[in-house]
């Protein structure tokens with residue numbers, strides 16, 4: 112091993128840049144945050160080639176004095192904090208004095224700025240570490256930062272850049288987060304000379320509608336709750352609308368977009384009572400609390416935060432969202448649609464069960480065929496005991512009947528067994544998917560008719576970028592155009608599920624967590640979601656042999672006593688309990 116040496120400054124910056132600016136959208140985010148910190152009222156963005164060739168951000172903020180211009184590009188130089196005390200109660204988006212230095216080390220930067228009181232602007236160019244002297248320039252008050260040819264001097268990084276469309280999609284997402292965080296600021300975005308966004312300063316509700324679309328806004332439930340110095344406001348999608356998987360889940364903490372497990376968990380938990388299976392409601396929520404109660408300095412891109420009192424924040428968010436959801440359910444004229452889905456009632460012909468997923472009514476013959484394909488090469492149902500004979504060999508017993516399209520009733524040596532058909536099937540599918548993925552990859556089933564659907568930009572991007580992971584998960588899904596996707600094959604085990612919803616759920620997960628996490632720590636969650644899509648829905652009539660096949664499968668499946676969401680899949684009612692009910696002495 113050679114001796115220890117101090118790294119040259121440029122290399123240090125480039126290493127830091129790897130964390131702060133991993134792609135054009137991260138550079139855009141940093142520039143936009145600087146403009147907001149400078150108190151801008153209007154910000155214009157010009158991008159070329161997905162931001163790879165050019166990212167230009169112009170603002171009307173406070174500007175930078177001539178003598179400070181070179182400092183703006185220096186590492187550890189910031190006007191935003193001066194002490195640890197400042198850091199602990201930081202209210203600005205930036206505080207590390209690192210972003211511009213990192214960006215400048217991997218691109219060609221021009222910084223132009225003018226403070227309102229100065230007679231003209233000054234301009235500074237930098238390439239790598241070479242910073243030229245400021246030159247007079249012409250510009251209205253404010254700052255314009257141009258970043259050209261990202262990674263021109265770091266070819267290894269450049270290789271990781273994806274197509275223009277993909278990079279633009281990420282830039283657009285970064286922009287949306289900023290636009291949602293500051294509705295009092297006007298924004299315009301151009302890409303390759305074409306206007307893409309034009310947002311005027313507006314009230315928060317109008318901004319949410321402008322960014323997420325009127326459709327979301329129309330179905331949204333507003334949240335507004337405060338207690339003990341903590342405030343949560345914004346809106347969440349009503350459970351009835353949360354059928355499709357969505358990308359649109361935004362949480363801001365003190366004006367900063369964050370991805371936080373704790374908050375996501377609290378929100379999801381609030382939906383649990385009203386949304387049976389894991390659908391993905393859209394939401395835009397703003398959490399405000401004392402800056403000293405939250406540490407923002409825990410992640411290179413500041414996308415994660417740490418709460419001093421995590422439990423209290425969790426409780427607060429959970430209650431605020433639950434309250435909004437229940438208020439809206441009470442007000443809803445269709446109160447029925449939020450009612451507990453499993454309350455026994457005469458089944459309508461196509462009762463949606465589980466997050467409003469539509470059930471396709473099949474007749475008995477069709478459903479037998481359907482069930483057989485789901486269960487592949489299992490013992491033929493006809494050979495299974497249908498009578499009440501040898502129940503000792505079958506822990507879950509022999510099927511007697513189906514109740515209300517939801518439960519299977521069976522008899523075993525102890526008495527009556529009640530099985531939640533959907534939950535049990537889901538567990539079985541989950542274990543099979545897990546087995547298949549453990550073995551290497553999930554077997555695919557090409558679709559007779561490929562499914563084409565319009566996709567959000569990030570979904571299209573994920574399909575393009577994560578092709579290998581998708582194949583491993585059993586999906587052949589690819590961009591069909593910049594705004595649409597085509598699904599050609601799905602996991603064989605899930606061939607009867609809705610291919611579009613299934614694909615969207617997987618793409619969404621890939622976008623949010625990246626391929627490596629999806630295949631490791633998020634794996635079981637993803638497989639659970641996939642299994643849920645395929646599991647047999649309520650109201651599908653099963654024949655006695657089919658019910659028996661399901662019971663036998665449960666017996667062979669590990670942990671089949673609980674569904675993936677932790678609910679029990681079956682329940683035993685002993686003869687003794689039944690006798691007690693009927694006051695029958697035995």
Ligand SMILES: Nc1ncnc2c1ncn2[C@@H]1O[C@H](COP(=O)(O)OP(=O)(O)OP(=O)(O)O)[C@@H](O)[C@H]1O
Pocket residue numbers: 141145146149170172173174175182183184188189190191204205206207208209210211212254
């Ligand atoms: N658009 C702008 N308007 C006014 N001043 C700016 C602008 N952009 C940058 N600056 C000045 O340049 C300094 C350095 O910016 P840079 O983004 O590198 O660091 P920072 O914002 O202080 O911290 P961080 O690295 O966390 O973003 C800022 O502290 C600010 O004084």
Ligand SMILES: [Mg+2]
Pocket residue numbers: 141144145204205206210211
């Ligand atoms: Mg900054």
